[in-house]
Amino acid sequence: MISTVLTDRVRVFLNRFRHRLWVKPLLVCLLSIAVAFVAKLADGTELVEIVPKVSSASIEALLSVMASSMLVMATFSVGSMVSAYASAANTATPRSFILVVADDASQNALSTFVGAFIFSIVALTSVKNDYFQTAGLFILFLLTAFIFGMVIFTFVRWVDRIARLGRMATTIEKVEKATADALRRRHKTPHLGGVSVRHQARGRAVYAANVGYVQYINIAAMQSWAEKNEVRVVIAALPGTFATPNRPLGYISADGAEQTEMDCTCVVESFQIGDTRLFDDDPRFGLVVLSEIAGRALSPAVNDPGTAICIIGTLVRLFTLWGEPAADDDKPAPECDRVEVPHVCVQDMFDDAFTAIARDGAGVVEVAVRLQKALESLASSDDGEIRAAAEYHGRLALKRSQKVLDIEEDLQAVQDAAKFAESAASSNT
Numbered sequence: 001m002i003s004t005v006l007t008d009r010v011r012v013f014l015n016r017f018r019h020r021l022w023v024k025p026l027l028v029c030l031l032s033i034a035v036a037f038v039a040k041l042a043d044g045t046e047l048v049e050i051v052p053k054v055s056s057a058s059i060e061a062l063l064s065v066m067a068s069s070m071l072v073m074a075t076f077s078v079g080s081m082v083s084a085y086a087s088a089a090n091t092a093t094p095r096s097f098i099l100v101v102a103d104d105a106s107q108n109a110l111s112t113f114v115g116a117f118i119f120s121i122v123a124l125t126s127v128k129n130d131y132f133q134t135a136g137l138f139i140l141f142l143l144t145a146f147i148f149g150m151v152i153f154t155f156v157r158w159v160d161r162i163a164r165l166g167r168m169a170t171t172i173e174k175v176e177k178a179t180a181d182a183l184r185r186r187h188k189t190p191h192l193g194g195v196s197v198r199h200q201a202r203g204r205a206v207y208a209a210n211v212g213y214v215q216y217i218n219i220a221a222m223q224s225w226a227e228k229n230e231v232r233v234v235i236a237a238l239p240g241t242f243a244t245p246n247r248p249l250g251y252i253s254a255d256g257a258e259q260t261e262m263d264c265t266c267v268v269e270s271f272q273i274g275d276t277r278l279f280d281d282d283p284r285f286g287l288v289v290l291s292e293i294a295g296r297a298l299s300p301a302v303n304d305p306g307t308a309i310c311i312i313g314t315l316v317r318l319f320t321l322w323g324e325p326a327a328d329d330d331k332p333a334p335e336c337d338r339v340e341v342p343h344v345c346v347q348d349m350f351d352d353a354f355t356a357i358a359r360d361g362a363g364v365v366e367v368a369v370r371l372q373k374a375l376e377s378l379a380s381s382d383d384g385e386i387r388a389a390a391e392y393h394g395r396l397a398l399k400r401s402q403k404v405l406d407i408e409e410d411l412q413a414v415q416d417a418a419k420f421a422e423s424a425a426s427s428n429t
Contacts, residue, residue, distance in 0.1 A: 024107045028115035036122040039132055039139035047135040054134075054141045056127050062144050063124040066151075070117035073155065077110050077162075084166030092171040093292040099174040099279070103165055109158035116151050120144075168307060172293060176314050178279040179286025183322050186283050186344060193219045194339035197234060203253030205236075206264050208243035208273060215239060216272040216281055223336035225266040230254065233267060234340045240282035243273050283344065287352040290314060298360040298367065305367050308357060312367075312374045315353045322349075323383040346385035347392075354393045362400035365410040371397050372417035394418060 042051075088100040123140060126132060132140055164170045190196075214237050226233050234251045237243055249271050252264060277285040290311050297307035354371070361367030375397070378390035398418040405411040 024111040025114045028111040029118045032115040032119035033122055035143060036119050036126065036140075039123075039136045039143060042135040042139045043133040045135065047138070048133065051135050051138040054137045056130075056132075056137055059137060059141050059144060060124060060127055062141075062148065063120045063127065066116055066120040066144070066148060067124060070113050070120060070151070073151075074110060074113040074117060077106070077113055077158070080162050081106050081110070081165070084162060087166035088171045091166075091168050091296075092175075093289055093296060095277075095285075095289045095292060096171050096175055098276075099178055100166060100171065103161075103174075105158055105161040106165060109154050109161075112151060112154045116147050119147060168293075169310075172290070172307075172310065172314060175279075175286055175289050175293070176318065179283060179290065179318055180321060182279055182281065182283040182286055183318060185281070187322060187324075190343050191341040192217060192235075192281075194223075194235070194336045194341040197340045197342050203232075203234070203251045204262075204264070205248040206250050206252060206267050207245055207247070208237075208249055208271065209245075209268055210273060211244050212242075212273040212275050213277045214241045214243055214249070214271055215274045215278045217341075218270040218272070219336050219339050219341070222267055222270045222339050225270075226338035229262060231262070232338050232340065235342065237271065238282075238342065238344065240277050240284050243271070284349055284352050287315070287318070287349055291353055291356045295356040295360050298357070298364065305361070305364050308361055308364075308367050309370045312357065312370050316374045316377055319349075319353075319378050319386060320381070322346075323378075323381045323386045325382070346383075347389045350389040350393050354397070358393065358397035358400050362397070363404040365405065365407075365413060368397065368401045368405070368414045369417045372414060376417070 042048075084106075085097060085100055089097050123144065127137070127140070186192075216239060217235065222233050231252050231254045234253070235249075236251060237247065237249045241247075243249060250267060252262070252267065254262075277288075279286055294308040294311035296302055297304040297311075354375070357367070358371060361371060372394060375390045375394040379387055379394065381387050381390070395418075398414065401414045402411065405414065
């Protein structure tokens with residue numbers, strides 16, 4: 001249990017820092033300063049007698065070129081990244097910004113350019129002050145050549161990546177990956193390491209100290225507190241829930257007599273609450289973001305039904321992933337038996353994913369037909385909840401199309417697709 005809890009906490013900690021642009025450049029800057037002085041260690045070894053002599057003037061020339069160009073490249077990379085971020089926010093949805101910022105290739109490129117600039121400045125200052133001897137100058141020459149080659153390789157690779165960063169297809173791919181990861185994590189641990197809700201929530205309600213979205217729940221800390229106080233905790237606010245002072249985060253029930261004087265601060269602090277929703281432990285948020293992208297594409301100002309159709313296919317893949325039966329070996333045994341956590345409602349997930357698309361695409365025949373076919377595919381799932389939700393949203397989408405489609409042939413095409421979906425669903429049952 002301890003290893004699992006530590007792994008989960010480390011994952012949350014690292015993901016939080018992945019979204020900060022300054023972290024990697026800072027680490028690389030510190031590393032580049034250390035590397036610049038590593039060459040000095042060679043001066044006190046036998047390398048002095050065997051390494052060739054390298055002119056300090058040649059090293060100064062290389063370092064000068066690197067120092068003058070790396071700052072320009074770093075500035076250029078920041079400008080390109082900002083343009084990509086703005087493009088992602090404007091063409092897709094602002095909620096995708098956090099995923100675009102976390103792009104590893106862009107962060108690595110910026111870190112490489114800034115680190116090379118710091119290395120060149122420190123090394124150039126050291127060389128001009130005769131800090132290195134023969135062996136040190138040779139090692140510094142090798143390090144300079146290596147860093148110069150790494151910069152060229154990084155730049156060529158990054159140019160290909162920045163050309164795609166912020167584009168609609170890349171943004172959708174990133175959102176799909178983040179949502180799929182969250183779905184897999186929740187599918188593997190449907191109750192976040194706790195147990196399913198065994199009875200209706202009752203007992204003392206616990207409320208949030210501030211207003212915001214539940215981003216993470218520390219189930220292990222809650223379990224330790226519950227064992228110490230001999231109580232049970234029923235979670236009422238899963239990650240993604242908007243917490244307010246009048247909405248319970250959970251309920252506490254004592255094993256014995258009611259303990260009204262109990263300090264519940266630990267339970268409240270186990271809920272990490274922030275201003276925005278995060279993808280990591282909130283699979284529904286990814287579905288909402290995908291639906292927003294499709295909704296913007298279907299707006300009269302954009303009029304891009306192709307993107308909406310692409311999103312529908314993405315949603316089918318994600319729900320198919322959710323509906324796959326998990327092997328018994330993949331589901332870990334519940335570790336926190338005193339914390340009861342409800343499962344994610346499939347109907348709510350379908351509402352997040354398809355309601356906006358069905359509403360905004362009801363008058364676009366190609367989108368409406370594609371939506372019916374997608375729901376038909378999901379209605380044939382072996383998962384009963386997915387099947388019921390798909391059938392419900394298929395009927396609801398058809399009603400919306402019947403309200404707005406004026407051309408008889410267009411409406412007939414949607415109705416034919418809906419009939420096919422109903423027949424497929426009935427044959428599956």
